[in-house]
Every structure is written in structure tokens, then in C-alpha cells.
Amino acid sequence: MEIKKKRVWYIALIGRPNSGKSTFINNLIGEKVSIISEKPQTTQKVIKWIYNDDDSQMIFFDTPGINEWSDDFYLTLKNVVVNSIKNADVIVRFIDSSRPYGNEEEIIEEILKWSKIPVIAINSKTDISLEKWPIKSNVWDVKPKLSITSSNTETYKKLIKEIKKYLKEDFPLYPEDYYTDQDIYTRITEIIREKIFVHFMQEVPYSTFLEIEELEETPKLLKMQVYLYTETESQKLIIIWKAWSNLTKIWTEARLELEEIFWKKVFLSLRVKVLPKWKKNKKVLNRLFG
Ligand SMILES: Nc1nc2c(ncn2[C@@H]2O[C@H](COP(=O)(O)OP(=O)(O)OP(=O)(O)O)[C@@H](O)[C@H]2O)c(=O)[nH]1
Ligand SMILES: [Mg+2]
Structure with missing residues (x-):
């Protein structure tokens, strides 16, 4: 052609x-x-x-x-x-x-x-x-x-x-039906991050980041282990105890949206961990934005 x-x-x-x-x-x-x-x-x-x-x-x-x-x-x-x-x-x-x-x-x-x-x-x-x-x-x-x-x-x-x-x-640089060059890891964390922005109040969206530890993809299934890192132990406790229902909403909405995007069943395991002072950690910042 x-x-x-x-x-x-x-x-x-x-x-x-x-x-x-x-x-x-x-x-x-x-x-x-x-x-x-x-x-x-x-x-x-x-x-x-x-x-x-x-x-x-x-x-x-x-x-x-x-x-x-x-x-x-x-x-x-x-x-x-x-x-x-x-x-x-x-x-x-x-x-x-x-x-x-x-x-x-x-x-x-x-x-x-x-x-x-x-x-x-x-x-x-x-x-x-x-x-x-x-x-x-x-x-x-x-x-x-x-x-x-x-x-x-x-x-x-x-x-x-x-x-x-x-x-x-x-000459066009990409095929006609191609609309992003984002990898699957970025697409997944972006969708989950959006739900965090929507469902958590002021502090949490700005003091957390996400990382996918394991990702398994088959023709019908996408299975992932995602960690939500907070800066402090108290933020982690707030998320797990006080804001459990918000976390559940994030989990449900993200899973459904990922199923729509990828057209397959999604198993999403979301766990909260602490990484003190990550916002000052150059290695983490490079991983996130580099
Ligand atoms: N009234 C009105 N609201 C808008 C319009 N465009 C965007 N918004 C709202 O403005 C808010 C921010 O929109 P975004 O598209 O996320 O803005 P952004 O510039 O990408 O923001 P950052 O990613 O934070 O830099 C959302 O609540 C949108 O719904 C508009 O034309 N009119
Ligand atoms: Mg924006």
C-alpha cells in the first residue's frame, strides 16, 4: 500500500x-x-x-x-x-x-x-x-x-x-489507528492514579505513587499486583482504616475501566506500602518521570 x-x-x-x-x-x-x-x-x-x-x-x-x-x-x-x-x-x-x-x-x-x-x-x-x-x-x-x-x-x-x-x-510517523505510544504499565497506573485523584481528599493524591510489581497478560486475562506507596506510616493507616471504602471504590472503578480498555478480564491486587520521603528520592523521581 x-x-x-x-x-x-x-x-x-x-x-x-x-x-x-x-x-x-x-x-x-x-x-x-x-x-x-x-x-x-x-x-x-x-x-x-x-x-x-x-x-x-x-x-x-x-x-x-x-x-x-x-x-x-x-x-x-x-x-x-x-x-x-x-x-x-x-x-x-x-x-x-x-x-x-x-x-x-x-x-x-x-x-x-x-x-x-x-x-x-x-x-x-x-x-x-x-x-x-x-x-x-x-x-x-x-x-x-x-x-x-x-x-x-x-x-x-x-x-x-x-x-x-x-x-x-x-510521511506519517505512526499508523492511522495508532493513538499512543504509552506502554501497558503507564496506562494501568494512570487509570488507577485518576481514581485516587477523584476519591481521595487533598493530601493523598500528592503523597502517593503507584508501581506495578507483577503483570501477567494472556489473551483473555490481565493480572497485576500494584503497590500504592505513601510517604508516611500514618498516611498508610488512614488509607487502610479510615478510607477503606475509598480504596474499594478505586479498586472497583479502575478494574472496570481497565477491562474496557484492554477488552479482557482484569485481576487487580492493590496493596499499600510506605516509602518514607520518596518525594525527595531522586531514584524514585527518575523512575516516575524519567
Ligand atoms: N467549565 C469547564 N471546565 C473544564 C473545561 N475543560 C476542562 N475542564 C475541567 O477542568 C478540570 C481540569 O481539567 P484537566 O483537563 O484535567 O486540566 P489539565 O490542564 O490537564 O490539568 P493538569 O493535568 O493538572 O495540568 C476538570 O475538572 C475538567 O472537567 C472547560 O472548557 N470548561
Ligand atoms: Mg492534565
């Missing part, structure tokens, strides 16, 4: 936490591919998603939101984003119009100025917009060209049209 040339390029989605980047990519691809929650910093690693239409193939990087905290954990996340920009040909910058323009946006401006990659700035969440443009900043790229809202995917079409102006003619 002859492979036709299309317009192909790498596009990084950048913005503060909670600005709607993952929601956009899910609606665009038409499947739940990136995890989403009401809490900030839901996305914690750069995830590549591939969008195909008749004349283009867009390889999107959904990135963790940029925030102003500067502990090891968040600095690692920020580095992950900065490195992903280096591999992008164009950046789509999400400016959450439902919140005042603040420090986080200024940090993002600095990163973008430094990167010198073309930027398409857009207003997101315009259905609940509070902030009216123009804003104070006079940085070159800041004036949003377009507005998008998840309740009106027509607004996405304009963005796609705008992105296409930046794409170059090339």
Missing part, C-alpha cells in the same frame, strides 16, 4: 495545572486517553497522543501543569515539561480564562520566551470565563488567538485549523 504524505508535527500542550489540557486531548482523540480530575497536577508525566485526520497527523504532548512550587518533586515535573518543549515544533499554550492571570502564567511566559518555539496562545474554559482580555502582560505571544471550551468541540476545529498552518509535509 502506498503511504501518502500528510502534514505532520509535534505539538506540546502547555499551561498551568487544571487549565483543561487533558480534557482537550481526550475530546479531540474521541476517547478517554489522558486522565482528568478537578484537582490540579493530575497529569504528572508527558504523554504522547496521536491525532489523525485526512490530511494531517499531529503528535501531541500532554504535559503536567506548571506551578510555582519549588520542591524537588515539582521542579522535576517542571523539567519534564521544559524537556518536552525542546522536542516540539509548535506549542499550544492554554490560558485558563476562569482564573486571574497570575504567577504561574508568568513562569510559563519565561519558559516560552526562552524556548523560541512558535506559540499558539488560547483561552480555555471560556464557558465559565471571569477574566477579560487584554491582560497586563506585554509579552509577544501572550495575546490569545482563539478560545476553546470543552462543551463546544466546534471551538476545537478552529484550533486544529490554526495548528495546521504550522505543520510540514512529511
Whole structure:
């Protein structure tokens, strides 16, 4: 079969936490591919998603939101984003119009100025917009060209049209039906992580991480042993004793969703363990984000 040339390029989605980047990519691809929650910093690693239409193939990087905290954990996340920009040909910058323009946006401006990659700035969440443009900043790229809202995917079409102006003619890099290069370990931990973000209060989502110890896949079955690591013994006790029902919800919902994604029966064993100070442990951070 002859492979036709299309317009192909790498596009990084950048913005503060909670600005709607993952929601956009899910609606665009038409499947739940990136995890989403009401809490900030839901996305914690750069995830590549591939969008195909008749004349283009867009390889999107959904990135963790940029925030102003500067502990090891968040600095690692920020580095992950900065490195992903280096591999992008164009950046789509999400400016959450439902919140005042603040420090986080200024940090993002600095990163973008430094990167010198073309930027398409857009207003997101315009259905609940509070902030009216123009804003104070006079940085070159800041004036949003377009507005998008998840309740009106027509607004996405304009963005796609705008992105296409930046794409170059090339052979597609991935087959038409290929929409991610995530490995099975990442897909599984992302789904479980989303349920943790949804069902646990403030502290737990930010003080835990997941690791798959054993994974067995047969044509009809996916069997896994997953550990949920906390930073302290008291967090572990809270999860196991006080929040047992939340853990059960996470287990049930994750299992059902994994069965839908992989089209097979899923056996999920989820255990809680403690790894003190893991957020300062470079080895763990590299394993998670490297
Ligand atoms: N009202 C409204 N809410 C939205 C819109 N887009 C996303 N949201 C909500 O905003 C919250 C955050 O959305 P995400 O897509 O996870 O945001 P994100 O930018 O990927 O966030 P991080 O991964 O934390 O960086 C979720 O509760 C979404 O349902 C929108 O256009 N309008
Ligand atoms: Mg996200």
C-alpha cells in the first residue's frame, strides 16, 4: 500500500495545572486517553497522543501543569515539561480564562520566551470565563488567538485549523489507528492514579505513587499486583482504616475501566506500602518521570 504524505508535527500542550489540557486531548482523540480530575497536577508525566485526520497527523504532548512550587518533586515535573518543549515544533499554550492571570502564567511566559518555539496562545474554559482580555502582560505571544471550551468541540476545529498552518509535509510517523505510544504499565497506573485523584481528599493524591510489581497478560486475562506507596506510616493507616471504602471504590472503578480498555478480564491486587520521603528520592523521581 502506498503511504501518502500528510502534514505532520509535534505539538506540546502547555499551561498551568487544571487549565483543561487533558480534557482537550481526550475530546479531540474521541476517547478517554489522558486522565482528568478537578484537582490540579493530575497529569504528572508527558504523554504522547496521536491525532489523525485526512490530511494531517499531529503528535501531541500532554504535559503536567506548571506551578510555582519549588520542591524537588515539582521542579522535576517542571523539567519534564521544559524537556518536552525542546522536542516540539509548535506549542499550544492554554490560558485558563476562569482564573486571574497570575504567577504561574508568568513562569510559563519565561519558559516560552526562552524556548523560541512558535506559540499558539488560547483561552480555555471560556464557558465559565471571569477574566477579560487584554491582560497586563506585554509579552509577544501572550495575546490569545482563539478560545476553546470543552462543551463546544466546534471551538476545537478552529484550533486544529490554526495548528495546521504550522505543520510540514512529511510521511506519517505512526499508523492511522495508532493513538499512543504509552506502554501497558503507564496506562494501568494512570487509570488507577485518576481514581485516587477523584476519591481521595487533598493530601493523598500528592503523597502517593503507584508501581506495578507483577503483570501477567494472556489473551483473555490481565493480572497485576500494584503497590500504592505513601510517604508516611500514618498516611498508610488512614488509607487502610479510615478510607477503606475509598480504596474499594478505586479498586472497583479502575478494574472496570481497565477491562474496557484492554477488552479482557482484569485481576487487580492493590496493596499499600510506605516509602518514607520518596518525594525527595531522586531514584524514585527518575523512575516516575524519567
Ligand atoms: N467549565 C469547564 N471546565 C473544564 C473545561 N475543560 C476542562 N475542564 C475541567 O477542568 C478540570 C481540569 O481539567 P484537566 O483537563 O484535567 O486540566 P489539565 O490542564 O490537564 O490539568 P493538569 O493535568 O493538572 O495540568 C476538570 O475538572 C475538567 O472537567 C472547560 O472548557 N470548561
Ligand atoms: Mg492534565
